[in-house]
Amino acid sequence: NAASSTATSSAAATATATLSKNSSTAVTEGLKNTVASGLAAACSKTILAPFDTIKTVQQHVEGDKALGLLDAGRRICGRPGGALNMYSGLGVAVLGSMPSVGLYFGVYSYCKRLIEPRLRRCLGSDRADGKESFCSDRTLKNLSIMCSAAIGNTVASFSRVPYEVVKQSLQTGQYPSTRRAISSMWKEDGMRSFFPMGGVSIQMVRDIPYAIFTLLSYEYIKENWAMKRSADDPSNRWVRDMIAGATAGGIGSYLTNPMDVVKTRLQTAGSSSYGGSMTVCAVAVFEEGGPMAFLRGSVPRLMHKIPANGCFFLFYEFFRRVLKVE
Secondary structure: OHHHHHHHHHHHHHHHHHHHHHHHHHHHHHHHHHHHHHHHHHHHHHHOHHHHHHHHHHHHOOOOOOOOHHHHHHHHHOOOOHHHHHHOOHHHHHHHHHHHHHHHHHHHHHHHHHHHHHHHHHHOOOOOOOOOOOOOHHHHHHHHHHHHHHHHHHHHHHHHHHHHHHHHHHHOOOOOOHHHHHHHHHHHHHHHHOOOOOHHHHHHHHHHHHHHHHHHHHHHHHHHHHHHHHHHOHHHHHHHHHHHHHHHHHHHHHHOHHHHHHHHHHHHOOOOHHHHOHHHHHHHHHHHHHHHHHHOOHHHHHHHHHHHHHHHHHHHHHHHHHOOOO
């Protein structure tokens, strides 16, 4: 009994030490991922701002007539300032996306590093009670990615909404400059202008599924294709990082475009429009153009998101290697 008690105590102490080490490592890696993703976001936002502007203008148009890609481009360039309007809201987008994306990927990395080992100890191949695995480690890994993506995006959504609202107001031509937009919006409705009714909830309704679809796809493609090919041909890893990110971003973007249409309407139409209700807004969009109305802006969104995710994950993996992230 004494020997058994000693062995149990030793095992418990080892498990506690391992959890402590994993937690410490998770914090360090989370901080490094925060820096890497923030820098990557700034790079990708700057390169692909025009597609995001066109997408926002297309989705902002109300009524049963959709605005074509070229028509949206002409409308944007027809404002005072010409082609530079394609970069409307870029400053606030970069300054807003760096902390929000950094927070998102930092929390995602931290949670994934903690959740997956715990799931494997409770339900997988590392079960402490020695019983048979409840489900495969692959399934548990996917579950940890989904949970971590949801947690990271929930935290980041609250910091993302204000800059999204200001950026889209600039893109739709409601204000001539970031300074004017912020001051005018504050005078009109105070803090409510930056957190319109339904704005945070629809941001989360769109972004959490988007994050889950995108990161599940990216982690799978990275593990089963990019990493395996790069082991034999490391010189072209950057190409595979870009392809993996672009493919994952395209999947996530297309599947969540309906939520993006509703989000854009709620965040650009004013705090009193649609009563801040996602359901009322979605019904109004459906009545205007039927099911196809929810695909408005999908082409420029894909044209923006596919290369944006390709560029983002390219820079993200580059900065991760620079920072020696495990």
